[in-house]
Amino acid sequence: MKRFTILASLIVGVMLVVACGGGEENDSDGSATTSVPATTGTVASAPTAPAAATGPDxxxxxxxxxxxxxxxxxxxxxxxxxxxxxxxxxxxxxxxxxxxxxxxxxxxxxxxxxxxxxxxxxxxxxxxxxxxxxxxxxxxxxxxxxxxx
Ligand code: HEC
Structure with a gap:
């Protein structure tokens, strides 16, 4: 469902902020999305990208x-x-x-x-x-x- 996709991208966005701010990404919540911050967490402007890519068609x-x-x-x-x-x-x-x-x-x-x-x-x-x-x-x-x- 799109609502789930939007929710998921919000969670990813929050996790990116956490990853950039704290320098660590081993928090336990949202296990399905933990690999995303690992690959993009070092890019300062990354948090805006997922939301733009997953909007309604x-x-x-x-x-x-x-x-x-x-x-x-x-x-x-x-x-x-x-x-x-x-x-x-x-x-x-x-x-x-x-x-x-x-x-x-x-x-x-x-x-x-x-x-x-x-x-x-x-x-x-x-x-x-x-x-x-x-x-x-x-x-x-x-x-x-x-x-x-
Ligand atoms: C001839 C009238 C009519 C048309 C045309 C119609 N519906 Fe319905 N629809 C109803 C009625 C009446 C109900 C409620 C049935 C009931 O009392 O449980 C309903 C219920 C629904 C429900 C379930 C809602 C619920 O709360 O139970 C959905 C989803 C739905 N319609 C989608 C559609 C979609 C999408 C279309 C077009 C492809 C469509 N309907 C065309 C009369 C119509």
Missing amino acids: PALIAIGETKYGSCLTCHGADGRGVAGLGKDLIENEFMDGLSEAELVEFIKVGRGPSDAGNTTGIAMPAKGGNPSLSDDDIVAIIAYIDSLK
């Missing part, structure tokens, strides 16, 4: 914006839902709890009114009712929804 978001047309009627141009049609996708704990791959699978299947997990009694159609959406299209839509937050 504007091209992907632009594709998602066009594909979001399949969701717009029910979830609204701002993603905040339309009463009686679709839910808010911006402040959404269900979505926050899923990985990108899990969210793609959910959107491909949808959620009928008789599904035990349904909360509104209204159907979320598979692929928003647009069978032509590919997995890549749905990934782009998710990136676009994230960009609205």
Whole structure:
């Protein structure tokens, strides 16, 4: 997920500051990223580089914006839902709890009114009712929804 990527780059940035300031990089937290300060810690200007390299992809978001047309009627141009049609996708704990791959699978299947997990009694159609959406299209839509937050 992009939010995780952004979080990870923030952690790397903090660790770089720690590494530059303290001259040591053997602190115990963030074990997955300890190799990054080891290779770049000696470069004074390094802390700004990771954040620039891992930001959201504007091209992907632009594709998602066009594909979001399949969701717009029910979830609204701002993603905040339309009463009686679709839910808010911006402040959404269900979505926050899923990985990108899990969210793609959910959107491909949808959620009928008789599904035990349904909360509104209204159907979320598979692929928003647009069978032509590919997995890549749905990934782009998710990136676009994230960009609205
Ligand atoms: C015909 C209306 C409609 C369309 C079109 C539609 N949705 Fe939905 N969507 C719903 C409804 C209604 C729900 C809530 C179902 C429920 O009560 O559990 C929902 C739920 C969701 C959820 C789960 C939210 C939650 O909190 O459970 C996601 C994610 C979602 N839609 C994404 C999309 C995406 C992405 C598209 C476009 C590809 C789309 N929807 C198109 C009506 C729609």
